[in-house]
Amino acid sequence: MHTVEQMLETYPKDLGGIDRAKLIECIQACFECAQTCTACADACLSEDTVADLTKCIRANLDCADICTTTGSALSRHTGYDANVTRAFLEACATACKSCGDSCEEHASMHEHCRVCAEACRRCEQACRELITSLT
Amino acid sequence: MHTVEQMLETYPKDLGGIDRAKLIECIQACFECAQTCTACADACLSEDTVADLTKCIRANLDCADICTTTGSALSRHTGYDANVTRAFLEACATACKSCGDSCEEHASMHEHCRVCAEACRRCEQACRELITSLT
Amino acid sequence: MHTVEQMLETYPKDLGGIDRAKLIECIQACFECAQTCTACADACLSEDTVADLTKCIRANLDCADICTTTGSALSRHTGYDANVTRAFLEACATACKSCGDSCEEHASMHEHCRVCAEACRRCEQACRELITSLT
Amino acid sequence: MHTVEQMLETYPKDLGGIDRAKLIECIQACFECAQTCTACADACLSEDTVADLTKCIRANLDCADICTTTGSALSRHTGYDANVTRAFLEACATACKSCGDSCEEHASMHEHCRVCAEACRRCEQACRELITSLT
Numbered sequence: 001m002h003t004v005e006q007m008l009e010t011y012p013k014d015l016g017g018i019d020r021a022k023l024i025e026c027i028q029a030c031f032e033c034a035q036t037c038t039a040c041a042d043a044c045l046s047e048d049t050v051a052d053l054t055k056c057i058r059a060n061l062d063c064a065d066i067c068t069t070t071g072s073a074l075s076r077h078t079g080y081d082a083n084v085t086r087a088f089l090e091a092c093a094t095a096c097k098s099c100g101d102s103c104e105e106h107a108s109m110h111e112h113c114r115v116c117a118e119a120c121r122r123c124e125q126a127c128r129e130l131i132t133s134l135t
Numbered sequence: 136m137h138t139v140e141q142m143l144e145t146y147p148k149d150l151g152g153i154d155r156a157k158l159i160e161c162i163q164a165c166f167e168c169a170q171t172c173t174a175c176a177d178a179c180l181s182e183d184t185v186a187d188l189t190k191c192i193r194a195n196l197d198c199a200d201i202c203t204t205t206g207s208a209l210s211r212h213t214g215y216d217a218n219v220t221r222a223f224l225e226a227c228a229t230a231c232k233s234c235g236d237s238c239e240e241h242a243s244m245h246e247h248c249r250v251c252a253e254a255c256r257r258c259e260q261a262c263r264e265l266i267t268s269l270t
Numbered sequence: 271m272h273t274v275e276q277m278l279e280t281y282p283k284d285l286g287g288i289d290r291a292k293l294i295e296c297i298q299a300c301f302e303c304a305q306t307c308t309a310c311a312d313a314c315l316s317e318d319t320v321a322d323l324t325k326c327i328r329a330n331l332d333c334a335d336i337c338t339t340t341g342s343a344l345s346r347h348t349g350y351d352a353n354v355t356r357a358f359l360e361a362c363a364t365a366c367k368s369c370g371d372s373c374e375e376h377a378s379m380h381e382h383c384r385v386c387a388e389a390c391r392r393c394e395q396a397c398r399e400l401i402t403s404l405t
Numbered sequence: 406m407h408t409v410e411q412m413l414e415t416y417p418k419d420l421g422g423i424d425r426a427k428l429i430e431c432i433q434a435c436f437e438c439a440q441t442c443t444a445c446a447d448a449c450l451s452e453d454t455v456a457d458l459t460k461c462i463r464a465n466l467d468c469a470d471i472c473t474t475t476g477s478a479l480s481r482h483t484g485y486d487a488n489v490t491r492a493f494l495e496a497c498a499t500a501c502k503s504c505g506d507s508c509e510e511h512a513s514m515h516e517h518c519r520v521c522a523e524a525c526r527r528c529e530q531a532c533r534e535l536i537t538s539l540t
Contacts, residue, residue, distance in 0.1 A: 055214030325484030349460030
């Protein structure tokens with residue numbers, strides 16, 4: 001989504017001391033992970049072995065929700081509050097870790113879980129790198 | 136929303152050791168706060184002094200998003216992960232604190248900010264009480 | 271959620287010609303239905319017969335999303351656009367009808383589906399009554 | 406987001422008669438537009454002329470919500486219901502049209518509104534093309 005970068009470039013005020021490259025990567029990773037987790041929950045639902053995947057589906061749903069919330073909050077810069085941003089990023093990284101672990105368990109059997117685990121890892125890492133860069 | 140309680144009562148498996156009364160209160164507070172913050176952001180937008188309320192509007196939008204995410208995650212019990220629940224509750228309490236503070240500053244001038252600040256305080260407290268009760 | 275009414279009463283500008291009682295009922299029904307559908311999807315997931323409930327779970331997830339979106343849009347009054355409001359209400363009523371039908375099929379076996387079907391019917395009706403009242 | 410395509414390819418069951426290329430484009434356009442509208446609402450908030458942009462901000466918020474809901478629903482294939490899909494796409498196209506029109510009015514003054522108007526047009530068109538292809 002090259003529009004993430006365009007919207008940052010056209011923001012009318014100063015963005016503060018935030019690391020712009022890490023911010024772009026994190027916003028993109030959040031929206032990508034939200035979509036992937038939503039799709040993975042549905043793919044798990046359609047598996048014949050769905051009864052073995054219920055924990056994974058639940059993790060996917062939580063992860064999709066917090067990724068959308070975090071990606072949206074990171075897309076706002078007005079009235080920036082580092083405490084709120086940090087708490088959202090921590091919650092998002094925690095959910096991505098949990099969902100990534102859950103999907104990884106099924107990655108060898110279900111390709112959608114493999115793709116989703118990778119999206120969760122990318123998003124978790126992007127959140128953690130952005131947390132580190134926050135001042 | 137009496138349906139929150141009904142849905143907990145009809146959940147087919149054990150809910151684990153969670154404090155049911157605190158859980159019900161927290162889910163209700165999250166959905167109430169999400170709606171109130173959404174409405175307060177819009178009411179601020181329609182004030183003639185909107186330029187003075189932009190920080191408050193942004194806090195409202197973040198708070199509405201995390202309240203919906205947290206209220207939804209708390210409505211799921213399958214494959215419960217205390218780490219994820221705790222991180223969401225911490226993020227929600229942090230956003231409610233920030234938004235409550237911001238709305239309180241305008242509470243004497245804008246009734247919608249007064250109502251919203253109270254909803255934020257209730258939700259923050261419900262999150263903190265549920266965190267304390269988590270095992 | 272008595273705060274729905276309070277936020278309407280404290281909105282600083284005129285609400286236009288909208289039927290206030292029907293609006294309050296519809297906003298409340300949307301948020302109630304969003305929570306109920308989220309909980310019902312999770313309760314279905316935890317049933318031993320989850321493999322027979324996948325269509326119902328999917329309907330629940332779609333319905334929860336559109337109910338949140340519609341309840342949020344109805345909580346905004348600034349720059350009101352009747353075409354957008356009507357399209358959201360139509361989409362919400364359609365999803366509530368589909369989810370209500372799906373849950374009703376399982377209502378005699380699963381109490382959570384019975385409670386959820388009723389929430390869907392209330393929300394569908396509230397949406398249709400608000401559509402009729404729109405000018 | 407190349408993961409949109411990967412998740413479709415790894416879906417374990419048949420996707421039905423849906424036009425896969427149009428579906429991919431529409432899911433991507435919905436998530437892109439959700440992020441762009443969220444960012445544009447915030448950029449408008451930070452403009453000194455925010456009082457002239459309140460209608461645009463409101464359109465952005467509605468549009469972001471329905472784009473997330475529609476992009477999520479399109480990411481689910483289990484228990485497909487063409488009536489629900491069509492109603493969501495109609496609501497999304499309607500909101501994108503309204504928001505695109507609103508942003509276009511300010512496109513010559515505010516670059517973020519120009520970028521956002523283009524994202525809204527892409528998403529509106531992707532929704533309309535997918536509607537046409539639905540059987």
